[in-house]
Amino acid sequence: MADILTLVFRTFMSHSGLKRDLTVSPPTCSTLVVGDHSISRSVLLLAAVTAAAEMGIKVMFFTQTQIQSLPVSLQRCVPNLSPESLKKIKFSYPRTVEELLQQVASLHEPTNTSPTPPSLIIVDRLESFLSGPGGGSQSGFHPMEQSCAAHLAALLCDTAAFLTQVLEQRGSSSAPCRIIASFLSEVNIGHTGGDPSATDPILDVLNRYFQVRCTLDQDRGYQAAAAAPQEVWHVYFSGRGITDSSFTKDCGNSSGVAQEWQLFIFPDGFMEFKLA
Template sequence: MADILALVLKCNCAQLRDNNDRKLTSISGQNALPCMIVGESCNIKTSLLFLTAVTAASELGVRVLFFTPTPFQSLPGLLQDSLACLNPDSLKKITFMYSRSQEELLQDVACLHESVRQAAVPPALLIVDRLDLYLGLQREEQAAAAVHLSALLIDTASFLTRNSEEPCRVIVSFDMERQGQMPWELVAPDPVLSILDRYFSVHCTLDQDRHSGAPSPPGEPGDAWQIYFSGAGNTVANSGSNQGDQILGCLWKLTIRPNGTMEFSPTSMESCVN
């Protein structure tokens, strides 16, 4: 699934979109490993997930299921400019599931095993926004919930893959701030994160850039973030090429422009784009 996130970043990077349109329309599925987006700002993670859903539906034509505890009242403000160049009909390929509790999410995901038999085209991307909200408040309960939810998501994706020619990917976001720890503060393994790491072997980490001057409030104009990939796997192969994109270890920059929209740029064109 790092392959889909890489596609999202490329599609919304002007310097790549203008010169590499052909490379943005297909992916190989060789890095369809489950992914977890972690970082400080839940709003930016949600916007990135929303952009991922729309890009996957628009560029790849796949069905997307987007699970979220809070209904969207409107399109995320940070995406107004980014979504303008995408096909609005792609939203029809996205189904938003407003699972308000852990029990509802378990039931909604479990029901996919039955509903896929009735669907003409099964979903090829499962997105869970703010997985942390579904784990409960009690620390002792969170570990068990993490195992149950993660295992069900991965098993369901495997089931959907077996019933389709398209591999089904899973992407979730996890709010480190709500857990009271940031990635750079984890001096000892967090038990819940250790469990999630076993299921979501690729991390996409969003760190606020604290070297670009006085930090802005998250999501405000002038705010800058670093996006980098880590975890299992090595490459995402280009369609029709034996040479893969080096996704893991790649570093991108996300900047909130003066008009409030998101701008992506690779810090190393050669290592992250070729």
């Protein structure tokens, strides 16, 4: 979510930049992180750890790839992470889109809402589920794939709304339940022949359900080369979720346009954010 991601960026903000209070923006319920999957996964893991450690909320993290240990980048960013905070994060490894749908739907069951349901649902690499068995292949942009994407996104939003209601009924300060998912479009990886105007129908479908898009774009220009040895990434917030007056007021952005950050990744894996 834009509020949790903003907290992540502020928490790991460059000391040379303006240090803001570590408060959370007014919550939005769904954010789609679009871009390189290795970087997006690091951002998702940072979001999970920050939500658990800084906000004290339970996190449900869905991914197809087993996580045996925290990445070096995360260990460098959060060296003093407590075991109690990690216990608030539950990892699940569905192999197919059908398994993912079943596991997300099961979050409605009493066994998963007692004593406290998750307040953050994270799905790593949606495209890997949608391109697998049952999800089809993105090549060709078949209507069935778009329907599957819509079904999954709608279920995620419905589940978040249901869990928000449960949290509010119990008077929990962890409400609302948020969703963050990552997606790497075929357009991003050049399968469209380099056409800059090309669009991805699957991404178009997801944009209807996710309120905010967080786009990761690597800077390969002169300034990035001059800033070596670290990688430089631009991080853009856009979408209808950031045009809310309370969000833009909190972010110091009265126009409602996309907010931009920079992400620096150093050779030792350390990640640092800076307002652009």
